[in-house]
Amino acid sequence: MLYRENGQFKTSYAADQQIFPILQDRWAIGLLLLVAFVAMPLLGSEYFFRAILIPFLILALAALGLNILVGYCGQISLGTGAFMAVGAYAAYNFMVRIDGMPLIVAMLLGGLAATVIGVLFGIPSLRIKGLYLAVATLAAQFFTDWAFLRIGWFTNHSTSGSVSVANLNVFGIPIESPVSKYLFCLVVVCVFALMAKNLTRSAIGRQWMAIRDMDVAAAVIGIRPVYAKLTAFAVSSFIVGVAGVLWAFVYLGAWEPAAFSIDRSFQLLFMVIIGGLGSISGAFLGAAFMVLLPVVLDQLPHWLGIPISTATVSHLVHMIFGALIVFFLIVEPHGLAKLWSVGKQKMRLWPFPH
Amino acid sequence: MGFFLETLFGGLMAGMLYSLVALGFVLIYKASGVFNFAQGAMVLFAALAMARFAEWFPKWFGFESLLLANLLAFIAAMAMMVVLAWAIERLCLSKLVNQEGITLLMATLGIAYFLDGFGQTLFGSDIYSINVGMPKDPAFILEGMFEGGVMVSKEDLVAAVIAALLVIVLALFFQKTKTGRALRAVADDHQAAQSIGIPLNTIWVIVWSVAGFAALIAGIIWGSKLGVQFTLSLVALKALPVVILGGLTSVPGAIIGGLIIGVGEKLSEIYIGPMLGGGIEIWFAYVLALGFLLVRPQGLFGEKIIDRV
Numbered sequence: 001m002l003y004r005e006n007g008q009f010k011t012s013y014a015a016d017q018q019i020f021p022i023l024q025d026r027w028a029i030g031l032l033l034l035v036a037f038v039a040m041p042l043l044g045s046e047y048f049f050r051a052i053l054i055p056f057l058i059l060a061l062a063a064l065g066l067n068i069l070v071g072y073c074g075q076i077s078l079g080t081g082a083f084m085a086v087g088a089y090a091a092y093n094f095m096v097r098i099d100g101m102p103l104i105v106a107m108l109l110g111g112l113a114a115t116v117i118g119v120l121f122g123i124p125s126l127r128i129k130g131l132y133l134a135v136a137t138l139a140a141q142f143f144t145d146w147a148f149l150r151i152g153w154f155t156n157h158s159t160s161g162s163v164s165v166a167n168l169n170v171f172g173i174p175i176e177s178p179v180s181k182y183l184f185c186l187v188v189v190c191v192f193a194l195m196a197k198n199l200t201r202s203a204i205g206r207q208w209m210a211i212r213d214m215d216v217a218a219a220v221i222g223i224r225p226v227y228a229k230l231t232a233f234a235v236s237s238f239i240v241g242v243a244g245v246l247w248a249f250v251y252l253g254a255w256e257p258a259a260f261s262i263d264r265s266f267q268l269l270f271m272v273i274i275g276g277l278g279s280i281s282g283a284f285l286g287a288a289f290m291v292l293l294p295v296v297l298d299q300l301p302h303w304l305g306i307p308i309s310t311a312t313v314s315h316l317v318h319m320i321f322g323a324l325i326v327f328f329l330i331v332e333p334h335g336l337a338k339l340w341s342v343g344k345q346k347m348r349l350w351p352f353p354h
Numbered sequence: 355m356g357f358f359l360e361t362l363f364g365g366l367m368a369g370m371l372y373s374l375v376a377l378g379f380v381l382i383y384k385a386s387g388v389f390n391f392a393q394g395a396m397v398l399f400a401a402l403a404m405a406r407f408a409e410w411f412p413k414w415f416g417f418e419s420l421l422l423a424n425l426l427a428f429i430a431a432m433a434m435m436v437v438l439a440w441a442i443e444r445l446c447l448s449k450l451v452n453q454e455g456i457t458l459l460m461a462t463l464g465i466a467y468f469l470d471g472f473g474q475t476l477f478g479s480d481i482y483s484i485n486v487g488m489p490k491d492p493a494f495i496l497e498g499m500f501e502g503g504v505m506v507s508k509e510d511l512v513a514a515v516i517a518a519l520l521v522i523v524l525a526l527f528f529q530k531t532k533t534g535r536a537l538r539a540v541a542d543d544h545q546a547a548q549s550i551g552i553p554l555n556t557i558w559v560i561v562w563s564v565a566g567f568a569a570l571i572a573g574i575i576w577g578s579k580l581g582v583q584f585t586l587s588l589v590a591l592k593a594l595p596v597v598i599l600g601g602l603t604s605v606p607g608a609i610i611g612g613l614i615i616g617v618g619e620k621l622s623e624i625y626i627g628p629m630l631g632g633g634i635e636i637w638f639a640y641v642l643a644l645g646f647l648l649v650r651p652q653g654l655f656g657e658k659i660i661d662r663v
Contacts (some may be wrong), residue, residue: 070456076456076459124644124647124648127647127648127651128644128647128648128651129651129659130455131389131455131459131598131602132598132602132647132651132652132653134389134456134459135594135595135597135598135640135643136598136640136643136644136647138591138594138595138640139637139640139641139643139644142636142637142640143637143640143641145636145637146633146634146636146637149633150630150631150632150633151631214663215661216661216662216663217663220663262591266463269460270460270463273456273457273460277456311479312475315470315471315472315474315475315479316471316475317471318467318468318470318471318474319467319468319471319472319475320471321464321467321468321471322463322464322465322466322467322468322469322470322471323464323468324464325460325461325463325464325467326445326446326461326464326465326468329450329453329457329460329461329464330446330449330450330461333450333453333454333457
């Protein structure tokens with residue numbers, strides 16, 4: 001009744017090809033953006049920004065990048081943390097070594113550095129496929145872990161191995177308070193989400209999907225696997241690299257290589273799978289799920305007033321976390337985004353399903 | 355030369371231990387097409403069970419014999435692994451039949467998280483020791499050929515022998531028994547096996563139990579070497595390059611791959627490591643495997659991947 005496209009006629013190609021062809025969707029997304037840009041900064045508490053919204057936005061961006069590689073192009077990567085690390089350390093070096101480097105430029109250069117490394121480690125994907133490739137991408141993970149720990153030049157010969165940035169600002173506006181950090185992340189995430197959405201709707205996006213569905217058949221109909229796979233690696237690692245810069249600069253402030261360990265890679269892959277492979281909204285849903293779940297699980301015994309030791313809690317969190325992941329995979333292997341679209345489909349027929 | 359041989363032997367024996375963990379991966383992948391990331395967690399779980407039961411049983415039943423305690427603990431730990439295999443099949447895998455490889459991979463990662471938490475809740479999270487009477491002192495061989503001989507750790511030697519025995523037992527089990535034949539049939543072709551009356555679910559439980567057995571042996575050996583603690587579950591990450599190097603579907607591949615990785619790791623650490631600043635073991639194994647894969651994308655002994663449109 002409320003959600004249907006009856007009477008919404010398309011009279012131009014532009015109208016037919018817009019991202020949200022249904023009026024109600026456009027209203028919903030406009031409302032969402034309004035809440036995110038206006039209501040949140042006015043209402044959110046500092047803890048809410050620091051512990052939930054900022055990590056959510058940054059991890060959603062990283063998941064978005066990974067989703068392009070795994071969900072759209074079908075190349076499983078377990079080395080996402082590595083590309084985040086490359087972005088973060090590259091941007092750090094640009095900031096430290098070049099005086100007066102603006103944050104945005106450093107961020108984009110960090111992304112570019114991640115692109116280069118991503119393409120380099122993407123080259124084996126032309127020959128190695130499936131699970132073999134997944135394990136092979138771990139090489140990137142362990143190599144960068146080692147490189148940023150052992151090679152002093154990357155960390156500007158910091159003795160503790162941890163590096164930090166301070167006095168971030170964009171066009172003279174300082175990015176220090178939680179609200180300004182949140183808004184900065186939000187803008188970056190919105191821009192990249194829009195670009196990613198449009199890329200996946202374009203010719204190159206279709207090529208990625210063809211490669212994912214069956215690479216031999218795609219090659220037969222004239223899609224160049226080399227070009228398609230390497231662009232997917234490039235775009236994906238660029239976005240992941242930018243997310244790495246944000247994670248290090250905006251969220252952590254001071255970090256060491258452990259911040260981008262293999263656990264981070266797994267966490268991002270979980271987001272993509274639980275959110276939904278091959279969907280932009282899936283990256284956000286998955287990130288929200290994976291950020292909120294540990295927070296809720298940590299607080300739960302506290303809310304219920306059950307006295308148990310923190311060690312037991314952390315083990316129980318591990319257990320519940322693992323069990324929930326398996327549960328979600330069984331209930332909806334296509335992810336939360338699929339649940340969402342099923343819900344929308346039902347809404348269109350409601351309240352007369354026949 | 356003596357030093358080189360020492361490194362070589364050390365590498366070969368470390369490689370045998372990697373193969374033990376890699377075997378678990380290969381067994382499960384062959385039979386059910388699941389890339390089991392939980393193998394490391396299973397090693398930790400089995401080792402924890404073994405260590406704690408060996409500690410608890412003498413207290414509960416009031417006996418002193420170490421041998422008896424270890425024996426009972428081994429049986430109890432093995433029983434737990436069988437129950438675990440059954441539960442994983444019943445609650446998880448049977449519901450995910452026909453899903454894509456990556457979904458199954460993620461499910462086993464979920465299982466790994468669960469097992470890590472479950473094992474440590476059940477058995478505690480301190481460092482425990484397993485004492486099965488492994489010799490700790492080093493031995494010298496080939497003393498006639500080199501001055502001072504070549505030093506090998508007796509512990510590693512025993513471990514390598516046990517690993518070799520396990521491989522022989524598994525090979526016999528697969529080749530000579532009726533169940534083994536059924537397992538190979540399922541590995542060859544699920545549908546054909548099912549159509550001639552081999553119960554898939556039972557076979558999967560058996561395979562996961564066998565992988566649990568391999569995990570238990572690996573856990574005991576690694577555990578008595580390094581102590582039983584959380585880091586034990588990370589040996590899986592050491593075994594992954596072994597698996598892809600040897601080929602996901604090949605048992606001999608796991609052994610040969612393990613030896614190559616073991617030797618490559620030790621030699622690189624000694625001869626290339628100092629140039630790069632040390633600690634290169636972990637990524638060198640992966641890069642080595644990557645190098646082999648570029649030449650043979652299906653691993654050394656894996657089945658040839660044939661793409662059909």
